[in-house]
Amino acid sequence: AAVRSLADSPRVQGLREDSRQRLARLFQRAAQAVAADECSLDAALRFVDWVGPLLRRESYLALLVERPAVQQRLLRLLGLARWPMRYLMQHPGVIDELADPLLLSARFDREAFIADLREREQGWQRSGQADEEALLDTLRRAHHAEVFRTLVRDVEGQITVEQVADDLSLLADAVLQVAIGWAWARFGKAHRPDPRLAVIAYGKLGGKELGYGGDLDVVFVFDDDDENAAEIYAGFVRRLITWLTLRTAAGELFDIDTALRPNGNSGLLVTSLAHFEAYQTGRGSNTAWTWEHQAITRARFCAGDAGLAGRCEAVRRQVLTAPRDAEALRREVQAMRDKVSAAR
Numbered sequence: 001a002a003v004r005s006l007a008d009s010p011r012v013q014g015l016r017e018d019s020r021q022r023l024a025r026l027f028q029r030a031a032q033a034v035a036a037d038e039c040s041l042d043a044a045l046r047f048v049d050w051v052g053p054l055l056r057r058e059s060y061l062a063l064l065v066e067r068p069a070v071q072q073r074l075l076r077l078l079g080l081a082r083w084p085m086r087y088l089m090q091h092p093g094v095i096d097e098l099a100d101p102l103l104l105s106a107r108f109d110r111e112a113f114i115a116d117l118r119e120r121e122q123g124w125q126r127s128g129q130a131d132e133e134a135l136l137d138t139l140r141r142a143h144h145a146e147v148f149r150t151l152v153r154d155v156e157g158q159i160t161v162e163q164v165a166d167d168l169s170l171l172a173d174a175v176l177q178v179a180i181g182w183a184w185a186r187f188g189k190a191h192r193p194d195p196r197l198a199v200i201a202y203g204k205l206g207g208k209e210l211g212y213g214g215d216l217d218v219v220f221v222f223d224d225d226d227e228n229a230a231e232i233y234a235g236f237v238r239r240l241i242t243w244l245t246l247r248t249a250a251g252e253l254f255d256i257d258t259a260l261r262p263n264g265n266s267g268l269l270v271t272s273l274a275h276f277e278a279y280q281t282g283r284g285s286n287t288a289w290t291w292e293h294q295a296i297t298r299a300r301f302c303a304g305d306a307g308l309a310g311r312c313e314a315v316r317r318q319v320l321t322a323p324r325d326a327e328a329l330r331r332e333v334q335a336m337r338d339k340v341s342a343a344r
Contacts, residue, residue, distance in 0.1 A: 004331040026051065026071060033075055050078070050085050054092055063095065066288045070098045070254065072247030080155045087148060091251060093141060094148035104158050108146060108167040110174045117178050119144055135182050136243065137250035139175060144251060146171050147212065172216060173201070176244070176303035183243045189232050194305065196224040197233060198273065198312055201211040201302035202260045202295055204229075216244075219262075219299075220270040223308055230272070237270040259293055262288070273308065277315045281322070291333045293319050 030044040064071045074095070077084045088095065097103060112257070120138055124130035150167045153159045159167070176199055184195045203217035204210050222233040244253050251280050261267050262279040271279075280288050280296065286298075296319050301309040 016058075019055075019058050019061060021054070022058075022064050022065045022116070025065055026061065028069055033072065038072070040077040043075050046078040046082070046085045048074055052087055057092060060092060060095055063099075064261055067099055070095070073098045077152060077155060082153060084148075084151060087151060087212075091144040091148065092326065094145050097149050097152070100149075102329055104147060104153060104156055105167075106149075106157070107151060107153075107163070108171055110170050112140070113146065113171070113174045114178055118181075121182065133188060133248065136246065136248050139179060139182070139243075140250040140253055141250060143175050143253055151212065165209045165211065168212065168214070169201075169205055169210040172205055172210055172254070174218075174301045176218075179240060179243050180304055183240045184236065187236050189235055191226055191228075191232060192224075195222070195233070196305050196308070197222050197236070197270075198304040198308040199302050200299050200312055202299050203257075205302065206300050207298040215257050216259060217257045217260055218302070219260055219276070220259065221273045221276045221312070221318045222270060222275040223305075223310070224309070230268075230270075233270045234268065238246060260292070262286075273311060273315075274295060277311075277318075280315055288319075290329065291336055294333075296320070306332065 002301065018096055027048070030039070030047050033039045034041050034044050049099065051061075066073070066161070074088075077098075100106075117138065120142075121130060121135065124134050147168065150159075150171070152162060154161075154164045173238065180195065180199070184190050198221050199220040200206075200221065201217070204215050204216070208215075220233070220237045222229060224233070241256050241258075244256055246252070258269060259265055261269070262271055262276060279286060280292070282288070296316055299312075299316055301312040
């Protein structure tokens, strides 16, 4: 009934004859797969639901017709869970990933991902089309493809829940790294070849527990003795956040949460590493709260100038190993828990 309803719809009737024939072949294959017990009826119906909104994108129909193995893998995937169909409907271009014979056996490779994106950027530059819009879309499509690859391995049972979180977190790190480089190269106030900027990940990203569609909790710090450094990096980080959060024709990347920066939402968007260290280690009148020290247990350097990674980790270790009054700490933690419970 679902197939008949779609076939009789104005959308299908308005297609060219060759496109209608392709669609008929795809539906016939799906029906044969159900009859041969190669996929479930639910999978075939989800396939029909997925194809419906994509009828005008004839390249996808052609790909599936020309590569039966891709359709077979897609039907299997749709039979395992609903989530792949939703992701495919949001980002139909990722269907190409199903053609990769190494899809299930490979894992996310950060260095290869970054190298591939840099090669694409060079290609855009050679063609004179390396504008910001093209790079934003390129970054999003690459991210969507890798998320889908991880999703397929996850649904197929090829990787564990922990490995999914590891790969998605590593992917976010890589996207941040590439975005920093691309955005800085096009930042009007850039005063040096590379920014002396570090991104410190907190929360699920910091703990390498990122899930599908998870927000990124991050803090930005810089270490630059330029007299205008604070102003320069404030402007750059605002630009970088736009690169990461803007929805383009290719979709979106992440929601960015910087509330864990010194002084929270009332504090500066980016601070010097020296100020971050003083704030976290209790030097001066403006110091971190206990809950901020709890949050730093999961913090880690995730992107930016690799030369700052060691210093960021040194601050974290200094906070975690500092001597504390155990009884006073217990009272503070209990008070925070009571406050959270009362707010629920």
